[in-house]
Amino acid sequence: MEEKKCIFCGIVTGDVHSHKVYEDQKFLAILDIFPATPGHVIVFPKKHYDSFFKIPDMDRIQLFETAKKVADAVLKGMDTDSFNMLVFEGKHSNKNIVHEPQIHIIPRYPQDGLNFNPPRNRYAEGQAEQVYRKIARYLKGV
Ligand SMILES: [Zn+2]
Structure with missing residues (x-):
């Protein structure tokens, strides 16, 4: 079920140029x-x-194994020891191309100007317990 206008599908076929x-x-x-x-x-x-x-699931596992291999090459090739890895999902995640999953590997350098430090908010009294239950019930039936 390829989307006609998907640029990533075009990259796969070679219709869209990329550095593979x-x-x-x-x-x-x-x-x-x-x-x-x-x-x-x-x-x-x-x-x-x-x-x-x-x-x-097996392809997702292989995808992350591939990402590890690529990240290792990025670090060696770009002569750095740091990276951020990002996955976007859903309309609120700022993704603009729906061809999933995309794993972004972003090498980091001294003074590279990026700031991936999200705000460090605090839970209100009792809120962490509510949030914990909302999530954990799908994982361990709390
Ligand atoms: Zn696609």
Whole structure:
């Protein structure tokens, strides 16, 4: 169920130019054309999924293994020891291309100007317990 206008599907077929730093039968890693830092790479499945949750579990595992391999190459190639890894899911996540899952590997450098430090808020009295129950009930039946 490929979407006609999906730019990532176009990258897979070669209709859209990209710098493919890694490719195998199932996965592709390309340079992001709008890099947050030099060496910013996106790893994704060749098959089009519109959600992180729709890719088969074994493929998701292999995707993260591929991301590890690519991240290692990014660190060595870009001569740094730091990166941030990001996955976007859902309309509030600032993603603009629905071809999932995309794993962004963003190498970090001294004074690179990026700030991934989200605000450090605090829970109100009793709120953490409520939030804990909302999530944990799906994981351990609390
Ligand atoms: Zn696609």
